[in-house]
């Protein structure tokens with residue numbers, strides 16, 4: 001197993017929080033919920049440097065993680081850090097609108113893998129140049145829309161891919177609560193639609209939260225700090241493979257992300273607490289045909305690694321074996337393209353906004 005030298009860009013809580021205490025010292029584990037805690041759980045990764053523009057966060061990073069990675073250095077300029085340490089892998093947790101430049105700098109500095117926070121980008125132009133840069137240098141990317149690294153979500157995805165609902169047709173996604181911000185938090189919800197649809201989006205109809213009628217078509221957020229700078233939204237997405245997605249995402253509804261998937265043979269319900277599936281079959285043909293009794297069962301995953309640790313391990317596996325990651329850049333581009341089309345549709349009187357196919361073929 002190769003050893004990897006890692007560098008981290010952005011050192012706020014999501015990058016450096018210590019791992020939560022394990023519920024049981026022997027049996028219990030808590031899923032690490034920061035980039036550093038996830039990296040620390042992987043023995044063959046050595047974090048050699050971290051960068052933030054805030055001095056106190058650089059000091060806190062060394063206090064928290066210096067004993068795990070003795071000799072870790074800090075920088076206030078990521079370009080300088082990348083040139084000095086030439087990392088194999090880079091993690092990025094800068095503000096929502098500031099992922100593209102450090103991402104491309106990491107690609108150009110020779111990184112072989114990048115683990116980058118959601119939203120992948122807040123403009124389609126940024127997302128496109130990120131994908132093109134990574135593809136040109138064959139950099140393995142995993143985007144931290146971490147439900148893709150959740151055992152329930154991965155098991156549900158496998159269930160659908162095996163055709164157990166029949167051909168997936170409709171996807172309903174719900175997100176709510178006052179932090180249902182179109183770029184910041186919808187990134188997770190729309191990614192669920194993209195994850196299960198498995199196709200490029202073709203067109204979108206969208207409606208923004210009341211009060212945002214004149215929002216325009218550009219991101220005007222402040223990195224998710226104030227809820228007034230990003231609207232909630234409802235939208236309808238037509239994917240090129242015929243799958244249709246509905247997303248209800250206004251702020252005046254309960255928080256949480258829930259997904260319902262429907263095909264001819266069943267319905268799968270999924271949230272952060274678990275997943276269950278109801279299967280129903282048409283038995284026989286014509287006038288003699290009868291529906292089977294609906295059968296509902298929980299989906300019980302069999303994975304042992306989850307969350308960011310799984311996402312980073314998955315990126316390393318991509319480097320070593322060439323296999324596709326669970327959350328590749330081309331899929332994150334689809335989410336950015338959908339959100340871009342939502343605001344274009346809303347600005348155009350809720351008419352459908354088309355999405356041109358990307359210049360690449362997404363990994364299947």
Ligand SMILES: NC(=O)c1ccc[n+]([C@@H]2O[C@H](COP(=O)([O-])OP(=O)(O)OC[C@H]3O[C@@H](n4cnc5c(N)ncnc54)[C@H](O)[C@@H]3O)[C@@H](O)[C@H]2O)c1
Nearest residue numbers: 010011012014051052053054093094095096117118119223
């Ligand atoms: N996957 C998840 O569940 C999850 C959860 C929380 C946050 N996030 C994402 O993580 C990212 C960071 O979130 P946040 O709330 O900590 O954001 P933030 O606005 O606090 O920024 C993160 C850090 O980046 C630093 N920074 C800004 N410019 C920099 C630069 N040029 N070079 C180096 N560092 C720089 C800031 O000082 C800050 O410490 C966001 O994109 C957010 O959406 C994801």
